[in-house]
Amino acid sequence: MVIAVDGPAASGKGTIARALARHFDLPHMDTGMLYRAVALTLFRFGGDPASAFEALRACDGVAQVDPTDPDLRSEIVGSIASRISAYPDVRAALLDRQRHFASRSSGAVLDGRDIGTVIVPDARAKLFVTASPEVRAQRRLAELVGRGGTAHLEDVLIDIRARDARDSGRAAAPLAQAVDADLLDTSDLSVDEAVAAAIRLVAQRIGATANG
Ligand code: CDP
Numbered sequence: 001m002v003i004a005v006d007g008p009a010a011s012g013k014g015t016i017a018r019a020l021a022r023h024f025d026l027p028h029m030d031t032g033m034l035y036r037a038v039a040l041t042l043f044r045f046g047g048d049p050a051s052a053f054e055a056l057r058a059c060d061g062v063a064q065v066d067p068t069d070p071d072l073r074s075e076i077v078g079s080i081a082s083r084i085s086a087y088p089d090v091r092a093a094l095l096d097r098q099r100h101f102a103s104r105s106s107g108a109v110l111d112g113r114d115i116g117t118v119i120v121p122d123a124r125a126k127l128f129v130t131a132s133p134e135v136r137a138q139r140r141l142a143e144l145v146g147r148g149g150t151a152h153l154e155d156v157l158i159d160i161r162a163r164d165a166r167d168s169g170r171a172a173a174p175l176a177q178a179v180d181a182d183l184l185d186t187s188d189l190s191v192d193e194a195v196a197a198a199i200r201l202v203a204q205r206i207g208a209t210a211n212g
């Protein structure tokens with residue numbers, strides 16, 4: 001059983017995917033981390049995100065990146081990730097890793113941008129998690145502040161909008177709701193409410209009760 005969770009930056013898809021994995025006792029992969037690992041490798045080599053060739057070379061470094069490295073979460077790395085993820089060769093280089101994870105006999109939860117559309121088009125349950133850009137910018141800012149950083153809401157909002165435009169506008173696997181995905185708008189939901197709604201939607205899809 002595969003659960004696909006897609007959506008834009010800071011929509012809450014990671015939080016929801018982790019909670020679904022716990023609830024349904026499935027392993028979870030945050031596929032954004034793969035693109036962030038490529039971006040961090042490129043950044044540390046001083047590579048140019050405008051070069052598809054250099055970005056592809058950085059894919060070789062993914063396995064060496066420490067998944068707990070706090071730099072992976074930084075805004076600059078997120079922004080580079082959204083640029084290099086537009087290259088078809090980079091997406092192709094990361095495809096097997098994701099499909100392999102999704103094919104585990106236990107089933108799996110994957111979250112990203114193209115899980116329901118490209119990586120696992122036949123997933124049992126698909127969620128497209130969204131929230132208004134303003135709400136998402138506020139969430140991102142709260143995270144930044146929580147990590148001891150500072151930023152202006154307007155700048156975070158500009159970055160969120162730029163990332164939305166890049167992720168949705170690219171030719172290769174653009175961010176889009178799969179036709180058979182359930183839409184979950186978390187703009188006015190607390191984390192607990194969003195998680196409960198996600199569990200209900202997935203349970204309906206897989207024919208289980210929301211309690212387990
Ligand atoms: O956490 P946030 O939503 O800000 O970003 P992320 O999920 O860590 O992804 C960072 C960037 O990687 C995104 O802006 C996408 O451009 C790219 N990405 C992608 O293209 N496909 C995926 N399956 C996951 C991420």
Ligand code: CDP
Pocket residue numbers: 007008009010011012013014015016139140143186189190191192194
């Ligand atoms: O993975 P993605 O970038 O879509 O978002 P996230 O990392 O799961 O969530 C971004 C932030 O929004 C986290 O700090 C969450 O606690 C918060 N949040 C949420 O995820 N869902 C809500 N309904 C409200 C807040």
